[in-house]
Amino acid sequence: MEATAASSVKPRRGARRRRSSTLTGRDRMWLWLMVGIPAFLHIALVWLPASLTVVLSFAEWDNLAPVSEISATGFRNYWIIFTIFETDLFGALFNNLVLVVWLTVCSAIGMLFAYLLDKNIRGTAIYQSIYYFPVVLSLAVVGFIWKSTMFSRDRGLLNAVWPGEPVDFVGDSTKLFSFDLPFLDPALGLSKNFAALLVAMAWRHIGYIMVMYLAGLKAVDASLREAAQIDGCNEWQSFRQVVFPSLRPINVIVVVITVIEALRAYDIIAALNEPRGTDVMGTLVTKSLLGEGSGRVGFGSAYGVVMLLLCLGFIIWYVANHYRESEL
Amino acid sequence: MTKPTESSPKRRGAGLNRRDFMIGGGAALGGAALLAACGDDDGGTTATTTTAAPTTTADTGPGSTTLGSNFSGEVPKAALAAAVAATGVETTINTIDHNTYQDNFNTYIQQPDDVVSWFAGYRMRAFAGKGVLGDISDVWSGLSGMSDGFRSASTALDGKQYFVPFYFYPWAVHYRKSLFADMGYSIPTTWGEFKALCDTMEGDGVIPLCAANDGRWPQMGMFDMINLRVNGYDYHVSLMGGNESWESAEVKNVFSTWEEILPYYQPDANGRAWEDSAVALGDKSAGMFLIGTFLADQYPAGEEIFEDLDFFLFPEINAEHGQDAIEAPIDGFMMAASPENETGAKALLGGLGSAPAIDAFLDVNPSVVAANSNANTSGYNSLQQSSATAVGSAKQIAQFLDRDTDPDFAAQVVGTGIADFLTSPGSIDTILADIEAKKQTFTFE
Incomplete structure (x- = not known):
């Protein structure tokens, strides 16, 4: 914040200092425009549809009748997804939870890769390209690669090298582990095909995160590391005490990206045709809202709202926490 | 996508369209079709709209009409163009990727072309019941060679016909x-x-x-x-x-x-x-x-x-x-509730339901079976x-x-x-x- 006029009176601690108002009317106009246009677009393109989704989740509409014929149904859609489609809903939520944990692990691996590749080892550009490659592939290609060439039971690469009986990586929805919940039958757990999908997700996520950290690492002042070295830090200490803290801005972005990616995961699962056992919130929403049926807008919107609340809840909690910390 | 997923993939459409999907998929690694199958949320706009050369064999009788088509593979597309040409009705064919068409049909049918391609049975009846389709019982009275089975598959709950069968595959x-x-x-x-x-x-x-x-x-x-x-x-x-x-x-x-x-x-x-x-x-x-x-x-x-x-x-x-x-799923055509050119649309539907059109279609794409029993089966x-x-x-x-x-x-x-x-x-x-x-x-x- 720029200093105010040369007042000799010290402002009270915590009191806001007056901002100099040297802005001309013209400046103000530009400021308003520059803030206003993106804000307007944001509200119109993000919050308006989101609010409409919330409204529709309390209604019944076949996406065909005139808007005037949409009928309010109160919490019926929520009642349906929480009591009748509950195995789908909680199965999906559990898979999303697994993804949060898993992608966090992948982010850490991505950071490790970036740290190693940042050391100007020979051929670093080649390694970088290889790890980043999956990120630039289109969804269609990713789907094809994993479904037809890697996972396929009859002619996939994985099964060619897999010892013993062939495994149905795509379709086997039996559980690797599961635990009983009193209100849920069948039990909640991680299905085998979702575990296989996690590999495909990692394949893409690690490269993505790696590139972000590579950019961040370039910005870390080399003299800081040097100083740490001179002070006798070992590799781990210098990373933990010096490099990692200075990566803070990137860390914030990576945490947000990782969690949001985990909550709204959709593309690779869809490319694999949403096999049983691999549903996440994203696929439940799209299955109900898109597609030929799409006659149950309210029902699909209710799924959408559950997902929206999860994402929003996390973002608000995290951003609020983060900025509180950084003000200290 | 879906959404289908190859998807949607995941599609339950006509056999020949699955085939085309695979052909397209092989050529371009599934590109558009796969994306569409995966629940493309703006499929309507990504649709490739191609306009077939207006087939002007008609003497300005019924005027020109439009046909929304999901015959998106190369072979079926050419086959449909041949069939439309055989009806002699001047028609602009708007072709949309098969899966996209299906996924967005709910939206599309609110502002459709005059004639639209679709499926018989419940899927037709559901839309007929919502009043977005036009009654074509009078077209049916002029059709010959359609069995009772096909008639009932084309009839909605109100007893009227809304669908003209084209071909089927058991x-x-x-x-x-x-x-x-x-x-x-x-x-x-x-x-x-x-x-x-x-x-x-x-x-x-x-x-x-x-x-x-x-x-x-x-x-x-x-x-x-x-x-x-x-x-x-x-x-x-x-x-x-x-x-x-x-x-x-x-x-x-x-x-x-x-x-x-x-x-x-x-x-x-x-x-x-x-x-x-x-x-x-x-x-x-x-x-x-x-x-x-x-x-x-x-x-x-x-x-x-x-x-x-x-x-x-x-x-x-x-x-x-x-x-x-x-x-035996039947594919065919329906008319919009309020087509721009109703005479043209009905002339086209009548033409598509009769033997010459399906004969022309099967000449180009011999993988399905004609619904009309008068069709030439010698080939x-x-x-x-x-x-x-x-x-x-x-x-x-x-x-x-x-x-x-x-x-x-x-x-x-x-x-x-x-x-x-x-x-x-x-x-x-x-x-x-x-x-x-x-x-x-x-x-x-």
């Missing part, structure tokens, strides 16, 4: 003639013979039954066939219409009958695309495959496997119902001939599970239930209870 048990001849297998006509044949094949080291369920629609065909054989067509229609309980003894009987042949299935059906099963049937590692006749498109026409392919009707299970019913290959005979002799024609009931209910409830049944047949009671509970949240026509 579902039946496919096999390789040379395998059956070499091993001395004979065509089973009863459930007992069928299971005995499965046993023999297993003993010979051949997987008896191809089994694919990727996309969760291929095994719907097996459910349909067993239900039609065990409980009959009327029960099947009633069940599809939401009027019977999925926990009834009849439905449980279907699944227990089904369980008898599960041991003969290719293992791990849920993850396998039907195209992979086609490979197994082709190389004779598997013996029989219940699937639509679009299967033949997987093998190059005129070459060994294609020529060697044949099918037989699903065997009789309950003598009361014999082999009466067959499953049919043996599979087309068998298809025509099979459907012609059937007492009832079902469409397909997801065409005979609410498509959402089919895909999200019954399809997932069947997938779970294949994974653990023992929990069928829980699965059926779940289907029945979810069914209550749907409104049927």
